[in-house]
C-alpha cells in the first residue's frame with residue numbers, strides 16, 4: 001500500500017522541525033573537510049508546489065514554513081535550512097517547498113554523495129528527474145529499509161542516514177527500529193535521524209522502548225507538539241530521534257526550539273522538548 005503522498009503535507013510544522021534538524025546535522029558534518037554519504041531512505045518527490053491542488057487542499061504549509069520563511073528575527077540555527085527554501089523561492093511568494101533530498105542537494109558539497117530511495121510510482125520519476133544532472137546522486141526505486149543493509153557502511157566511513165517513512169502501516173513503528181539495528185551493526189559511527197509523528201502516544205512510547213532495548217547509546221529525542229496528546233484522529237506532534245548526534249545539535253535545538261514553538265504555535269498549545277532517550 002503506497003497511498004501516502006507527501007505533497008499534501010509539505011512544509012507543515014513537522015517538515016519545519018525535520019528539515020531544521022536535517023540541515024544542522026549536514027552543516028556539522030561539513031565542518032570536517034572529508035566527504036560523507038547522505039542516505040535518504042524515504043525520499044518523496046523532492047519538490048512540492050505549494051499552490052498545487054494537494055498543498056492547497058490541506059493548507060498545512062500555512063501553519064508551517066509560511067510562518068517563518070520571511071521573518072527578520074530568525075535564529076542562526078535556521079539559516080542553512082531557510083537558505084535552501086529561499087533558493088527555490090526567489091521572489092516574495094512562497095511557491096515551492098524543497099523536501100529532504102533537495103535540501104541536501106543545496107547544502108552538500110561537490111565531493112559528498114547522495115543516495116535516495118523512493119517507491120511510489122508517481123513520486124519516484126519526479127525525484128529521479130530532479131537529480132538527473134547531479135553526479136553526486138544515486139536515485140533508486142527501492143525499499144528504503146533494505147538500503148540500511150546494502151548501502152552501509154559508506155566508502156567514506158562518514159554518513160548521515162535520514163529515515164522518514166509515512167507510518168501508513170503500524171508495522172513501520174517496529175520496522176524502523178529493526179532497520180536502525182541493521183544499519184548500526186554495519187556502521188556504528190554513522191548519524192541516524194528518524195522522524196516520527198505523534199498520533200497515538202503509546203506507539204511512540206513503545207518505539208522508544210524498543211530502541212532502548214537495542215543497546216545502542218547516544219540517542220537524542222527532539223519533539224515539537226502543536227497540541228496536547230490526544231486519542232482523537234490526527235497528528236498532535238512530531239519528532240526526530242537522532243543517534244550519534246553531532247555534539248552541537250543538543251544545544252542548538254535547545255536554543256532554537258522555543259522560538260520555533262512560539263512562531264509556529266502562536267496559541268501556545270503543545271510543547272517543545274529535547275532529551276536523551278539513551279545518553280553516552
Ligand code: SAM
Nearest residue numbers: 006042043044099100118119120143144164166
Ligand atoms: N523525506 C521526505 C521529505 O522530508 O521531503 C518525505 C518522505 S514521505 C514522509 C515518505 C515517503 O516514503 C513517501 O513518498 C512514500 O512513497 C515513501 N515510501 C513508503 N514506503 C517506502 C519504502 N519501503 N521504501 C522507500 N520509500 C517508501
